[in-house]
Amino acid sequence: MSTPWRRVGEWLGEPAPAERVAVLRILTGLFATVYLAVRLPVFTGLADRSRATFEPVGVLWWVDAPLPDAVVVALVVAALVLGAAFTAGALFRATGPAFALVLLVLTTYRSSWGQLLWFENLLVLHVMLVGFSRSADTLSVDQRRRPGEAAPSATAYAWPVRIAAIVTVITYLLAGIAKLRIGGLDWMSGDTLRNHVAYSATRLEVLGGTPSPFARAFLGQRSLSTPVAVATIVMEIGAPIALLGGRWRTGWVVSAWLFHVGIATLMLVVFPYPLLLVAFAPLFPLERLVHSVTARRKSASSAA
Amino acid sequence: MGERGASFGWHKGIATAVIVGTVVSPALRDHDSFPLSTYPVYASARGSTVTLSTAIGVDASGGTRRLSLAIIARTDDPLIAESLVDDAIAAGRSDALCAEIATRAPDGVVAIDVVAERHDVDAHARGNESLLERTTHARCEVRR
Numbered sequence: 001m002s003t004p005w006r007r008v009g010e011w012l013g014e015p016a017p018a019e020r021v022a023v024l025r026i027l028t029g030l031f032a033t034v035y036l037a038v039r040l041p042v043f044t045g046l047a048d049r050s051r052a053t054f055e056p057v058g059v060l061w062w063v064d065a066p067l068p069d070a071v072v073v074a075l076v077v078a079a080l081v082l083g084a085a086f087t088a089g090a091l092f093r094a095t096g097p098a099f100a101l102v103l104l105v106l107t108t109y110r111s112s113w114g115q116l117l118w119f120e121n122l123l124v125l126h127v128m129l130v131g132f133s134r135s136a137d138t139l140s141v142d143q144r145r146r147p148g149e150a151a152p153s154a155t156a157y158a159w160p161v162r163i164a165a166i167v168t169v170i171t172y173l174l175a176g177i178a179k180l181r182i183g184g185l186d187w188m189s190g191d192t193l194r195n196h197v198a199y200s201a202t203r204l205e206v207l208g209g210t211p212s213p214f215a216r217a218f219l220g221q222r223s224l225s226t227p228v229a230v231a232t233i234v235m236e237i238g239a240p241i242a243l244l245g246g247r248w249r250t251g252w253v254v255s256a257w258l259f260h261v262g263i264a265t266l267m268l269v270v271f272p273y274p275l276l277l278v279a280f281a282p283l284f285p286l287e288r289l290v291h292s293v294t295a296r297r298k299s300a301s302s303a304a
Numbered sequence: 305m306g307e308r309g310a311s312f313g314w315h316k317g318i319a320t321a322v323i324v325g326t327v328v329s330p331a332l333r334d335h336d337s338f339p340l341s342t343y344p345v346y347a348s349a350r351g352s353t354v355t356l357s358t359a360i361g362v363d364a365s366g367g368t369r370r371l372s373l374a375i376i377a378r379t380d381d382p383l384i385a386e387s388l389v390d391d392a393i394a395a396g397r398s399d400a401l402c403a404e405i406a407t408r409a410p411d412g413v414v415a416i417d418v419v420a421e422r423h424d425v426d427a428h429a430r431g432n433e434s435l436l437e438r439t440t441h442a443r444c445e446v447r448r
Contacts, residue, residue, distance in 0.1 A: 012317075052395050053387075114390075116337070117338075117384075121338060121341050122339075159320075179346070182344060195350035195351065202354065208373050209372075215429070216431065
């Protein structure tokens with residue numbers, strides 16, 4: 001095997017403690033479950049949508065009519081129950097894959113009404129990776145019931161997190177490529193971005209919402225739009241540098257997060273998964289969170 | 305004792321290639337779907353004039369007023385509301401949507417119009433009147 005491929009193999013095969021993927025399980029599971037609970041009216045409201053607007057996508061491409069209302073409600077309830085079990089790591093060999101599949105079906109169903117929503121793609125992909133991995137060997141109900149199953153360190157605990165990190169990076173890279181492919185280099189002139197912000201503000205007003213007060217200020221400063229557009233493309237196309245780790249990763253995560261803060265501030269379009277940093281979690285050695293909490297507990301108990 | 309990096313097996317190598325290939329594949333096929341996507345978020349060129357579909361309230365004096373996202377589409381998401389009205393107009397179901405919105409009309413509204421409005425977003429950004437044209441696709445009375 002040539003040296004670059006060997007290095008990639010070594011990087012992918014680097015072992016990690018069981019806590020790494022377990023923390024990712026807790027973060028993604030908690031986020032997904034709370035997200036489903038908060039968005040419950042949207043999901044249950046699908047039962048009332050007109051069948052004329054039903055355009056099945058993804059894994060539901062073969063479905064020729066909307067699901068019966070009872071099935072939609074059952075899926076939502078199942079997702080909430082399985083999501084709680086997924087997060088707690090209870091009966092994970094069954095609930096991990098089951099939650100991943102129910103979440104996939106439910107979110108695909110939601111995107112099957114003529115409007116693909118990009119808020120949920122990365123979340124679903126991460127939950128799929130974690131749900132089908134050994135992510136409940138520690139920090140879980142299962143571990144309490146059967147202690148001693150987790151190895152101190154293994155590739156099985158690192159690989160799903162590495163893949164989740166790669167998937168995060170690819171989604172941003174594809175978004176950057178799409179802007180250049182569809183909008184061309186002109187996208188970086190700033191006019192397209194400016195028109196998107198202006199469009200978003202107008203749309204909100206026309207549809208009875210309240211546009212961001214910051215949108216008008218941004219649109220009033222024409223000189224801002226070009227640097228912001230260039231920075232957006234650089235951040236998205238440059239996403240793979242996050243896989244180098246260290247300062248490269250942290251710098252990229254900060255810039256990607258600021259990008260989402262900008263969208264939320266100017267367009268009132270909230271991408272909660274990256275805004276709450278869960279989307280970027282696989283890029284970090286998550287076991288340190290556990291070690292840090294454990295050390296704090298120890299020092300607190302020894303002080304007492 | 306943990307495994308070493310060298311123990312990364314061929315099966316994981318293949319799985320890695322398959323997963324990465326699957327996530328990248330929409331861009332190669334130029335096919336956007338869910339959850340595999342080309343992520344064309346804000347990628348399309350936008351001009352300074354846009355046409356937006358919406359529903360508006362009409363009061364007793366014939367004046368118009370904006371309705372909320374919840375009244376138009378029972379949502380807090382403008383993307384969903386916009387696609388709901390767009391789809392209804394495109395599918396010739398404006399009357400049905402109009403009647404449905406009328407059941408949620410606020411006090412003071414005597415009729416609902418399902419409309420397509422053309423706006424100058426630059427003018428809107430400057431705080432000026434932006435409406436260039438309004439086409440009414442359906443009108444229905446509010447029954448109380």
